[in-house]
Every structure is written in structure tokens, then in C-alpha cells.
Amino acid sequence: MPSGVAGPERLKSVSAIVHSMTQLLFREDAYATSFVARVEAVQGAQVRLDRTLFYAEAGGQAADQGVLRWAGAEAQVTDVQKAAAEEDHHGVWHTLQGPLPPIGATVQGELDWRRRYRHMQRHTGEHLLAQAFLRVNPAFRVVAVGMRSAQCTLDLEGLPGEADARAAENVLAEIIRRNLKIKTFDVAQEELPAFPLRRPPQVNGRVRLVGVRDHAGWWEMSACGGTHLRSTAFAAPVVVLHHERIKGGLTRMTFMAGEEAGEFLGEHYRSAREAAQLLSVSPERLIERVQATLDEAARLRGELDRTRSELATTYVRSAKADPIGDGELRVVQVDHDALVTPALRALLACPQTLGVVIAPDGRCGVTSTLTDRHAGKLLGAWLTQAGGRGGGKTELAQGQAQDGAAFEAAVRQWREQS
Structure with missing residues (x-):
């Protein structure tokens, strides 16, 4: 067969790949909420469409x-996943709850916009915060992210x-206040050196870039x-809640962005205000009052x-x-x-003493x-007789009897038989 001429099997393979490609409409307009598509395949509870906003x-993300x-x-x-099979690597599968449309059917899709918008705020906030950390210290490079x-x-x-x-946070706040546009565009792989990428791309061929440009x-x-x-303003507020050291010598920063951050902060302010009212102080003095209360509680404790002792x-x-052998028994x-x-x-401070303590419970x-x-x-033997559990060492043992009177009776019986 002449070079460059595709045989039947080759054409069949190419046709399958082209057929499985799903046009990703969200890359053209992330703010679109509805679309029309055709069902290309059905598999279990999943359908593959020729185009999707999902x-x-x-x-x-x-x-x-x-x-x-x-x-x-x-x-x-309920879920959307990229195809795992190599021959279907451009396909997008939508998991459905309910009836399944037939192959070839025309469907209208509608996003849960509130969910999508919050995902956009999280993802944009992640990009901006990661860059802000890098500008605080070039050593603060991102290794992994989680926005689920x-x-x-x-x-x-x-x-x-x-x-x-x-x-x-301060670096990022300035960028948010300036309301800078966020631009998305595709470039060829050979063009990438012209752009100051924060992290190397994980794909080959044409690469989609997301950037924020200032003066x-x-x-x-x-x-x-x-x-x-x-634009950057719509990601506000972006707040770091806490951080922790994790394996691999990394630091995990937990943050929130956008509406979810605003709701979180509002809820916690309301809780702080209620706590402040209980302590008869303003929210601004809550920490001071709590610390004073803790100090007083420690003193009283x-x-x-000392009183209990x-x-x-x-x-x-x-x-x-009661005398036993070379010592005495005290049941308290x-x-x-x-x-x-x-x-x-x-x-334990009493020499030559076998001590027993019993509480009402x-x-x-x-x-x-x-x-x-x-x-x-001894404790184990008495608890076996009276019912309960416990244990300990030579000098000290503790437990819980089902009945204090039965435990005391077991001790007294042992005393009479010793």
C-alpha cells in the first residue's frame, strides 16, 4: 500500500477517535449555563455527548x-468524568440519575450554576493565592492542590x-482590589517559553493558559x-484558615474563596458575637476575655x-x-x-498498707x-467475683465494678479467708 494512504482498518480507528471527541464548551464560555447536544454513546448509567458544558x-476541581x-x-x-480508555481519550462521560436518553437523541443540558460558580471562585482563588505565596518567597512552590x-x-x-x-493574603488583596481581567487562551507547545508559567504544563500539544496581567x-x-x-475581584474574599506540616516536608495551607469564604466568615463572626455576649464583652475583646476566663478556670481547678486531695x-x-500479715488493709x-x-x-503514701477505694458509681x-x-x-480477682473490668500493676490498679457493694463484699470475703 502506498505511503500515506490509509487502509480500511486505519480509517476505522481514526473514525472511532474522532467520533468519541466531546467538544468542551466551557472552554469557550465558562459563564454559559445551558447547551444543546447529541447523545453519542450509552454505557451503564453514563452517556457520552458530542458537546458539553459540564x-x-x-x-x-x-x-x-x-x-x-x-x-x-x-x-x-451527578458526576462527569473523562474517558479512561485510550481510544476514547477525548470523550466525556456524564453519570445520570434517572432514565437514559437513547443514542442519537438531542438533549438540553443545564448546569447547577451555583455549584459551578463556586468552583470557579475556588479555582481562581487557588491560582491567585499560589502566585501570592510565590511572590512572598520564591521557595513557596505549589506541589499539589485540592478544591473538591x-x-x-x-x-x-x-x-x-x-x-x-x-x-x-495581603499580596492577593491588592490584586483583588485592582479587579484585573483573567484571560484564557490556547497556545502551541513551542510558544510556551514566551510565557512565565508558574508550573510546567502536564499536557503536550496545544496548551490552554490562564493568566492575569497588570501594568x-x-x-x-x-x-x-x-x-x-x-476578573480577580470576583474571587474575594480569599482567606487562609490554617496550615499544617504534612509528609514529604510540605506545608498544607487550607483556604477558602468567594461566596463560601464569605458565608464561613459570617457564620463564625455570628458565633463569636454570641460568645462575646455570653461573656459580656465586645467581639473585639473576646480572645482577651476567653484567656482571662481560662486563667481563672485553671486557678480554680x-x-x-488541692481540696479534693x-x-x-x-x-x-x-x-x-484491719491487720493482714505484716501490714494492714484500709477500705476507703x-x-x-x-x-x-x-x-x-x-x-500509696501509707507504708505496709493494702488500700482499697470504692466510689458510689x-x-x-x-x-x-x-x-x-x-x-x-487482687483487683482482677475481686472484679471477677463482683462483676466489672480493670487492671494495673503491682502498686496501683483501677477499675469499674458493676456494683460498689458487691465489690466491697468480695474484698471483705477475701479478708476473712486470708
Whole structure:
């Protein structure tokens, strides 16, 4: 066969690939909300269309949702994914909840616009915040992103901290205030060196770029196939909520953008205001008042611990001492389970003593300063007889009896048989 002439099998293969291509309408207009398309294939609960506005999950951005309608029927679009098969690598599959349209049917798709718009705010906010961190310190390079929930993440190199996050927010706030246009366009791969890409592209051939330009040139430039806003102002506010160190020596910055950030901040301000009202201060003084309250609580907790310790010591000293072998047995009844631990501490200070503490709710403990008595083994034996669970070591053991009286009876029976 002459060179350059396609045989039947080759033509069949090319036809299948062309047939499976889905025109991505959102790349032409990310603000469009409805479209008309033809069903090319049906597979399980999924359909492939010849064109779509629905964004397929990729690049850290969640899939769009919405509805497909056709002659007398409709179904919810619950997920959108790119085709996994190599021969169908340009196809986009829409998972439907409800009836399925037949192959060849004309359908009208309508986006869940509120969901799409918030995804656009997240994704645009991610681009702008990543660039802001890079401008704070060139070492703060993005390794991974996550935007599948309202609280998004940036995984950064260079170990940025809280001060760096605040600095990046300030850099970004200026760009947001200037309401700079966000431009999307395709370029050939050989043209890429002319653009200051923040990260190298992950695709070959023609590459879609998303950039923000100011008077000095390109302020931000990335290769990206996601959906974005028309200008920086619509991403506001963009706030970093917290950061944490993760494996690989990276720092994960959690942030929110746009409407979701505004709702989050508003909700938390209302909560802070309610808390401030309970403490009779203004929201601006809430942290100061909370710290003072915590300090006072710590002081009172210390006084309470000392009081409990003194009371528990009184209980121990008042308990009857029964002789056993070379020592004595003290069974201490306390009137609150909070006194069990301080009573055990007091018993440990008593030489040659086997101590038992019992609270009304069945909490119990055993101490031993006798060389021939193992607290943990004795507690286990008594709990087996009385019902309950617990354990410990030679000098100290604690547990929970089903019934305090039954546990005490088991101790007394052991005492009579010893």
C-alpha cells in the first residue's frame, strides 16, 4: 500500500477517535449555563455527548452537576468524568440519575450554576493565592492542590508559616482590589517559553493558559484546563484558615474563596458575637476575655484539686485499719468518683498498707505498699467475683465494678479467708 494512504482498518480507528471527541464548551464560555447536544454513546448509567458544558473532574476541581432534558424526560447529572480508555481519550462521560436518553437523541443540558460558580471562585482563588505565596518567597512552590470541598488546600514547599500566610493574603488583596481581567487562551507547545508559567504544563500539544496581567506584565500565568472567573475581584474574599506540616516536608495551607469564604466568615463572626455576649464583652475583646476566663478556670481547678486531695486524705486517715500479715488493709469509701484518684495517691503514701477505694458509681482502685501483695492481681480477682473490668500493676490498679457493694463484699470475703 502506498505511503500515506490509509487502509480500511486505519480509517476505522481514526473514525472511532474522532467520533468519541466531546467538544468542551466551557472552554469557550465558562459563564454559559445551558447547551444543546447529541447523545453519542450509552454505557451503564453514563452517556457520552458530542458537546458539553459540564466540567469533568480534573486538576483538583470537582465535576459539575445539573440536568439533561430530552423529549418528555429528564435526568440529573451527578458526576462527569473523562474517558479512561485510550481510544476514547477525548470523550466525556456524564453519570445520570434517572432514565437514559437513547443514542442519537438531542438533549438540553443545564448546569447547577451555583455549584459551578463556586468552583470557579475556588479555582481562581487557588491560582491567585499560589502566585501570592510565590511572590512572598520564591521557595513557596505549589506541589499539589485540592478544591473538591469548600475548604481547599495548597501543598507548598519551603515551609511557609503563619506570618507568610498573612503576607500572601495581603499580596492577593491588592490584586483583588485592582479587579484585573483573567484571560484564557490556547497556545502551541513551542510558544510556551514566551510565557512565565508558574508550573510546567502536564499536557503536550496545544496548551490552554490562564493568566492575569497588570501594568508590569503577566502577574500570574498557569497552564490549566479548569473553569475560571472573568476578573480577580470576583474571587474575594480569599482567606487562609490554617496550615499544617504534612509528609514529604510540605506545608498544607487550607483556604477558602468567594461566596463560601464569605458565608464561613459570617457564620463564625455570628458565633463569636454570641460568645462575646455570653461573656459580656465586645467581639473585639473576646480572645482577651476567653484567656482571662481560662486563667481563672485553671486557678480554680488547682484549688479544687488541692481540696479534693485534702478531703481524700481525711477519708484515708478515717478508714479502719484491719491487720493482714505484716501490714494492714484500709477500705476507703468516698462519696464521689472524683475522689478515687486522690485517695489512691494518699494510700500509696501509707507504708505496709493494702488500700482499697470504692466510689458510689462502682469506680474502684487498689494500692499496695506490701511486698507480698499485687494490686493488679487482687483487683482482677475481686472484679471477677463482683462483676466489672480493670487492671494495673503491682502498686496501683483501677477499675469499674458493676456494683460498689458487691465489690466491697468480695474484698471483705477475701479478708476473712486470708
